[in-house]
Amino acid sequence: GAVVSQHPSWVICKSGTSVKIECRSLDFQATTMFWYRQFPKQSLMLMATSNEGSKATYEQGVEKDKFLINHASLTLSTLTVTSAHPEDSSFYICSARTGGVYEQYFGPGTRLTVT
Amino acid sequence: GNSVTQMEGPVTLSEEAFLTINCTYTATGYPSLFWYVQYPGEGLQLLLKATKADDKGSNKGFEATYRKETTSFHLEKGSVQVSDSAVYFCALNFGNEKLTFGTGTRLTIIP
Numbered sequence: 001g002a003v004v005s006q007h008p009s010w011v012i013c014k015s016g017t018s019v020k021i022e023c024r025s026l027d028f029q030a031t032t033m034f035w036y037r038q039f040p041k042q043s044l045m046l047m048a049t050s051n052e053g054s055k056a057t058y059e060q061g062v063e064k065d066k067f068l069i070n071h072a073s074l075t076l077s078t079l080t081v082t083s084a085h086p087e088d089s090s091f092y093i094c095s096a097r098t099g100g101v102y103e104q105y106f107g108p109g110t111r112l113t114v115t
Numbered sequence: 116g117n118s119v120t121q122m123e124g125p126v127t128l129s130e131e132a133f134l135t136i137n138c139t140y141t142a143t144g145y146p147s148l149f150w151y152v153q154y155p156g157e158g159l160q161l162l163l164k165a166t167k168a169d170d171k172g173s174n175k176g177f178e179a180t181y182r183k184e185t186t187s188f189h190l191e192k193g194s195v196q197v198s199d200s201a202v203y204f205c206a207l208n209f210g211n212e213k214l215t216f217g218t219g220t221r222l223t224i225i226p
Contacts, residue, residue: 034213043218044216106151107158108157109156109157
């Protein structure tokens with residue numbers, strides 16, 4: 001149980017375009033989802049926290065207009081990177097938590113390459 | 116603020132060697148402590164956790180004990196295998212708040 005999926009697993013896009021990444025909880029209802037960014041050989045940086053039906057809370061320094069997060073249902077959250085640039089190339093990981101349970105379950109990650 | 120400090124890698128060991136990856140934390144109060152593992156090309160998996168002082172988390176031969184007096188949560192395994200090669204992250208949180216991660220330690224086990 002407690003499986004989180006991400007789609008796509010990898011994506012290549014051209015500079016200036018937008019790309020959407022999906023995060024789904026497959027067998028539980030995710031009241032809270034988290035989006036992380038991981039740079040090569042570095043730790044995870046929390047980008048934002050989203051609760052179902054509410055606006056996401058972004059961490060300091062993360063541009064909310066560039067990284068649009070939507071938590072539309074209890075099983076789906078999306079991260080849209082708008083007007084992507086090569087510096088946005090990274091590994092994006094989501095995690096999900098259900099109410100009353102503090103453990104986070106992580107997705108397998110999405111590798112974004114902007115050319 | 117809260118922070119987690121891990122020993123820097125990379126760490127390279129021979130198969131069946133003893134492993135220790137150090138982790139210390141700074142926090143106000145008593146957080147829950149975690150070790151996550153990330154295999155190549157994959158997301159993070161929870162390896163083990165401890166929620167209060169003196170608790171010992173264990174899984175797959177790995178162990179870590181929550182030491183309040185030294186604010187540490189060192190990861191140990193008595194005999195590593197090639198399949199243990201991965202990046203290991205120490206992390207903490209309070210209740211349902213966000214996780215704070217260490218920088219990760221890359222472990223490579225050679226046959």
